[in-house]
Amino acid sequence: MGKLYKHHLFWPLCILAALLLFNLFYSPDFFSITMHDGHLYGSLIDILNFGAPLILVAIGMTLVVATKGIDLSVGSIVAISGALACLTISKGTDQNALGLIVISILLAVGLSVLLGAWNGLLVSVAGIQPIIATLILMVAGRGIAQLVTGGQIITVSSSKYSYIGSGALATLPFSIFVVVLMLIVALLLTRKTSLGLFIESVGCNPTASLMAGIRANWVILSVYVFCGVCAGIAGLILSSNVSSADGNNAGLWYELDAILAVVIGGTSLNGGRFYLTGTVIGALIIQTLTTTIYMIGVPPEITLVVKSFVVLAVCLIQSDSFRAAIFYRWKTRHYPGEKESIRHVS
């Protein structure tokens, strides 16, 4: 029991369960799943489907945070990638041609690699603080996305492209498979090779890591590239889901939700140990929260306030020192100081 309570997934899972239960009481058919034309429908499926881009971005963010970094530009990369893919497709004569779709995807992911590498180089080689280095692309990226879309919302009509974000495979949304695939890639990269060890080592003590012979710059570069790729794919899913690219609003505030998901999942912003499964659960918590807030009809003016209070509560529950403080007050009420001192004096 003590062990279970200590496990890093304990609190995130509790919170997720609590949120889901709340929904169950609020709308009893929350858990119901129905089948239409070979697709599963239901609130749970929606959470997974709409949460897919966030989970992806958060997975990439986890590795960046583990190196004691942060990537504020993921939202912009989401927008740029979606914009480039949609632009490429809209330029085609036959928007449903498979070759065109593949090229557009490759272009978008390729650009994401470059953008991630840009961040990584600024942080590792130029030695700029991650928050500043990625702020540059966060701001400039929106401009780039605007440039790509020409200030318009580009719409495409390609059933093949929209499959990525709204198609179904074996009755489940296709985006879920993309997420699972990327999660497996991340797990393999970090746990089957030594990359995970090096990431944690660099995040915890970069100087000592260098002295131990780790190529810290390579490690940092690679996590930012991976994060960029994750954001790029998230951008594809997002734009394909609505068959359009909006340079202004696509992926807006994603960086904040992703960072929250990482922290809720148990990875510390101080770098070091990271928990990919924790992050996935953290992202699910945030997505469930968003869905819940819409479902119970919180007035739109205060949705953000409600959301931030719940997030605050979640963070407090997770904080060891907060729990200890509460627990300490509770404990001292049961064992008053006087009693103890009397025992020792006698």
Added chain:
Amino acid sequence: MSTQKPILQMKQIHKRFPGVKALSNVNLRLFPGEVHALMGENGAGKSTLIKVLTGVYSIDEGSVEMEEAPISVQSPLESQAAGISTVYQEVNLCPNLTVAENIFIGREPRKFGRILWKEMNKRAQEILSERLNLQIDVTEPLYMYSVAVQQLVAIARALNISAKVLILDEPTSSLDKNEVQQLFRIMEKLKQDGLAILFVTHFLDQMYEISDRVTILRNGEFVGEYMAKDLPRLDLVLKMIGKELNLLEELPSLAEEYKDSLGEELVKADGLGRKGAIEPFDLSIHKGEVVGLAGLLGSGRTEAARLFFGADKPDSGKLIFSGRSEGVHTPREAIGRRIAFCSENRKTEGIIGDLTVRENIILALQAKQGVFRTISRKQQEEYADEYIRMLNINPPSPDHLIKNLSGGNQQKVLLARWLLTSPQLFILDEPTRGIDIGAKAEIQKLVLSLSRQGMSFLFISSELEEVLRVSGRIAILRDRHKVKEISGKDMSQHQIMQAIAGG
């Protein structure tokens, strides 16, 4: 003195950490106007006892009394308010801030929320000159001063007006002889002022020189409290480690025998130098040779060693490996040439605190092999177990986070990390800092036996006895110059002292 009442008394203290019983049934009494030494092997629980007293950790069981009234301290701030001033084993000062800022950080004198800089500097100067007899410019950044002065600044930071108890956890481990004397004079003065001083050290001489009373811990258990003058050296050691120790006496003979049989030259520094760190110097190291580097702190010992490892870039000269001139530009390249470097800054350049002992041990080898040739979990555990046994790392479990190990045991893990890479040249910068007497002898023996198997060493230590014991040749540095090289029969403490002093 025995009629005096203790100012502070800890009774039957117990403290457990997950999987480790750090303290069981420990007592401690501190008397005003006395220096009390706390002694024990690495991991005996000395730092833990101090930390439960000052509220860093909570006490599981037991009581603390200050002037006969029970106190219950919940945080270091509270303990300071209660009159207990502490300098912890890992001193946390900010080298870039001024001396005065370091002393007053977090409690700057203020008026209407504005910091009164003049007032702060004045008061800093007062504390240093009146209580510690130290005349320095408090507006200079801290890094301008020697480690000893920094240590004194840490004490000044800890001392406040109402301090009744001063706790110093291994304050001398990075000081040289003169600096230790400087510190002791100040401790004497504070003692005259009526302070009770608790002092942790691994040096027996220092203990006998300064302490009135001594408390001994072994494996977290209370062995006893003795008057220092009534406790013979042998008894002290016996009580600390639970068995007799005569390792140190055998050593010199080992050092003698291998000196004549030098192997081929392994690496040679040819005019190697770096501005502001070390003037160009020549030094060759042969296969299986132990070369000592002696000199005061700040004389350029560490700086010279760092050039061999590529941790800093030289701006003159070159390194020559078996006759061929080749640069070493990064630690990674140095490791590729089978050079290892165990830094003196354990915390900043050594341990990866949040990783386990096992991960810390395999880190350098894994980095050498690259990302894809991962050492299997099973193999990692075998390596870890092997070195935990060989170096007597305590607690003997590879899955503890290294930051939870005692200082001395962290040092052993770092030695293990580098030994695992089977280096040709092993640069040891203060390898026995914070290591207990038993383990110190073990490490010296290890150096000698490995050198006989062909490993070369560059050995740096503030303890001359130690350098003399293990080295076949000693290079002496003064003021960032290499001034002399002595070997064989010329090597004596006197000789070295003279060269260091510039005679």
